[in-house]
Amino acid sequence: EIILAIETSCDETAAAVIQGGSSILSNVVASQIESHQRFGGVVPELASRHHTENITWVVEEALTDAGVIFADLDAVAVTAGPGLVGALLVGVNAAKAIAFAHGLPLLPVHHIAGHIQAARLERPWHYPALALVVSGGHTELVLLKDEGEYEVIGQTRDDAAGEAYDKVARSLNLSYPGGPQIDKLAREGETIIPFPIAWLEEGSYDFSFSGLKSAVINKLHNAKQKGEVFRKEDVAASFQRSVIEVLTEKTKRAAAQYGVKQVVVVGGVAANKGLRQSMKDIFSNTEVELTIPPLALCTDNAAMIGAAAHIQWKKNIQADWNLNGKADLALF
Ligand code: ATP
Numbered sequence: 508e509i510i511l512a513i514e515t516s517c518d519e520t521a522a523a524v525i526q527g528g529s530s531i532l533s534n535v536v537a538s539q540i541e542s543h544q545r546f547g548g549v550v551p552e553l554a555s556r557h558h559t560e561n562i563t564w565v566v567e568e569a570l571t572d573a574g575v576i577f578a579d580l581d582a583v584a585v586t587a588g589p590g591l592v593g594a595l596l597v598g599v600n601a602a603k604a605i606a607f608a609h610g611l612p613l614l615p616v617h618h619i620a621g622h623i624q625a626a627r628l629e630r631p632w633h634y635p636a637l638a639l640v641v642s643g644g645h646t647e648l649v650l651l652k653d654e655g656e657y658e659v660i661g662q663t664r665d666d667a668a669g670e671a672y673d674k675v676a677r678s679l680n681l682s683y684p685g686g687p688q689i690d691k692l693a694r695e696g697e698t699i700i701p702f703p704i705a706w707l708e709e710g711s712y713d714f715s716f717s718g719l720k721s722a723v724i725n726k727l728h729n730a731k732q733k734g735e736v737f738r739k740e741d742v743a744a745s746f747q748r749s750v751i752e753v754l755t756e757k758t759k760r761a762a763a764q765y766g767v768k769q770v771v772v773v774g775g776v777a778a779n780k781g782l783r784q785s786m787k788d789i790f791s792n793t794e795v796e797l798t799i800p801p802l803a804l805c806t807d808n809a810a811m812i813g814a815a816a817h818i819q820w821k822k823n824i825q826a827d828w829n830l831n832g833k834a835d836l837a838l839f
């Protein structure tokens with residue numbers, strides 16, 4: 508089957524055409540990063556406006572790149588949440604209009620299910636599997652006992668990993684989004700500054716990054732007052748070490764406890780070179796298969812939404828014309 512997928516949950520206007528749940532016929536992403544950069548983060552009103560301006564040509568380009576027309580489609584899929592409600596609505600209404608006009612089923616997709624299913628664009632699943640979702644708004648360990656069955660076994664109690672990256676980057680006067688820049692600096696730095704790691708209660712798979720974030724910000728603030736100088740590279744490397752250590756260790760423990768056959772790492776922070784390497788170091792000589800999608804499928808895109816929609820398609824889960832964007836939507 509051929510699915511047109513649309514994603515507008517945050518600051519990327521994206522459309523893709525996916526065949527059979529794993530073959531990418533096209534994948535178009537219009538990033539708005541430049542517009543938001545001067546405000547140091549995503550401005551919701553601005554995001555909605557850009558989505559409105561971009562959605563039509565992005566969808567047209569996705570069809571053209573794939574070499575298909577509306578009549579070739581079997582369904583239209585769209586991210587229904589979570590995300591910025593005004594941003595989600597642009598995609599939801601575009602998808603509704605296309606589905607209605609061409610008599611196609613409308614498939615609702617959860618943004619995080621999309622991030623997770625980016626893995627199937629790389630490799631087939633082997634269950635039980637464990638997904639570490641690390642993005643701008645989420646940090647979760649999700650157990651998949653079977654196709655499309657998501658059980659959240661741990662999540663952040665405060666900031667998401669990506670959020671911590673962006674805030675620490677800001678305190679280092681780096682531009683938004685800071686994740687990629689910290690990643691780069693970290694490779695040139697040394698892990699000489701002792702920052703805390705939040706392990707939480709014994710056996711918990713939850714995360715917490717706000718303490719680490721504050722520790723970095725306080726350290727920089729105190730250093731400034733005392734005239735102490737830290738290299739940005741060393742701050743980045745030391746911060747990143749604390750993040751990666753807790754992510755990899757909890758993933759390793761959960762993988763062992765649940766006896767999973769596959770571990771996937773997804774979401775924007777999965778683009779992080781240090782995290783990718785540490786995960787490889789841990790799982791390379793084990794029975795566990797490690798899948799980390801290429802960078803372009805880790806950050807927001809619509810190909811992952813099409814991959815997740817394939818499961819909705821198979822299970823015949825359709826939305827009706829009342830479908831709405833929802834800022835806080837439980838994982839499905
Ligand atoms: P969510 O998916 O939770 O709704 P989102 O869609 O805004 O949030 P993504 O687009 O998946 O999040 O990821 C963006 C985040 O990934 C940002 O916080 C960004 O800093 C971070 N990020 C991107 N590349 C890297 C990298 N190389 N290292 C660390 N963080 C990164």
Ligand code: MG
Nearest residue numbers: 517518519807
């Ligand atoms: Mg984004």
Ligand code: FE
Nearest residue numbers: 642643775807
């Ligand atoms: Fe995302």
